[in-house]
Amino acid sequence: DAKTTQPPSMDCAEGRAANLPCNHSTISGNEYVYWYRQIHSQGPQYIIHGLKNNETNEMASLIITEDRKSSTLILPHATLRDTAVYYCIVRPITGANSKLTFGKGITLSVRP
């Protein structure tokens, strides 16, 4: 059951902001939105997560719409090293034994 929908790919120019969309129209009130990325031949890397409010850290910003049905991950100044597959994941806050379930993600290509 696909809880999130992401475009298969996008590109952006180096130095520009990369805005990666994610739809999660069936998200429930106790589910967080998580973003991970996987650079080629490496393991996934946690980026950021949020529930309702927008979040920012040293890697990215997460903007969640008021109805929580979609979100955008923003890389403010993309570099070539940001080329990766980005996964948007929704997960419940509670649950005795959680598991992080990955979809196909969106492939971001940063061009020089």
Added chain:
Amino acid sequence: ETGVTQTPRHLVMGMTNKKSLKCEQHLGHNAMYWYKQSAKKPLELMFVYSLEERVENNSVPSRFSPECPNSSHLFLHLHTLQPEDSALYLCASSQNPRDYGYTFGSGTRLTVV
């Protein structure tokens, strides 16, 4: 270096061989996971361990046998694998199973010939 170390990085094995993948974490985490990533497919969760007890087994064939002797080490024992088991095997850890800030290792690229 993420704090989760997997060895070996690459492994080629025959279908009749027995081999083991090793994962070690120095983050003080209590939960560890095995994921499988086949070509052009999403990551699939295989096993979840919490405080050295297996808490989830996602219908993985018995030719994959996990072992968690302590909270810092996780093994995946392999025997009589099939060519379709060729994949990237990723280990991850987290503070506890409800902590979604997983830290992943770089994986073991397994080829079954």
